[in-house]
Amino acid sequence: MTSVYGRLPIIILLMAVTQPIADSSVVKDADRDLFRYIHEDMQNRFFDITTPIVQRMGDSRVYTGVFMLLCAFGDEKMAETGKLAAAAFMEAGFIAYAFKWVVNRPRPLDEDQTETDSFPSGHATLAFTMATVAGHKYPRLRIPLYTAALMTAFSRVYLGRHYPSDVLAGAAIGTLVGIHVVHCERAILGFTF
Secondary structure, three states: OOOHHHHHHHHHHHHHHHHHHHHOHHHHHHHHHHHHHHHHHOOOHHHHHHHHHHHHHHOHHHHHHHHHHHHHHOOHHHHHHHHHHHHHHHHHHHHHHHHHHHHOOOOOOOOOOOOOOOOOOHHHHHHHHHHHHHHHHOHHHHHHHHHHHHHHHHHHHHOOOOOHHHHHHHHHHHHHHHHHHHHOHHHHHHOOO
8 A cells, every 4th residue: 555655756746737737828718717607607696695605515624523523422434434534634635735835826806816725626625525535434425425515616616716627626636535545444444543
């Protein structure tokens, strides 16, 4: 089993390849057009009410609370899910924030470019990480979990916090980290804290 450090060169390579693609004018134009469509043209009362609530599902504090509750008060399967979620949360956070630091992309509505942490979306990363890990332990909940993750990603674009490519990258990172954690499940659950 390869450690996270063994995968570090792959992560760095992905970051180096992603930057020129994200900077290409064709990708930027399509990304901005789709952002404008979702953020401006899709405006309606239902989304205005629901998206501020839905976006909270990707908040790191929510996930921290969920996996702490699962570990502290859940049955054995819930405690295992909480432990896997905690490991996934740390790995996904490290990767997402490394990308944010390297790419340094301003948020869509930030005219002063003071917030340069748009790519990738941390909310989408965590939502898809949790959907993948919890969906592995509770297969019957996969569709609702991934639906909630998609809604979280959509809400971030609708509310003007991210470009579509930001949430797509976050979804990819979160899903891949979830798969990695599930693959390392035995080792993670064998670790006691």
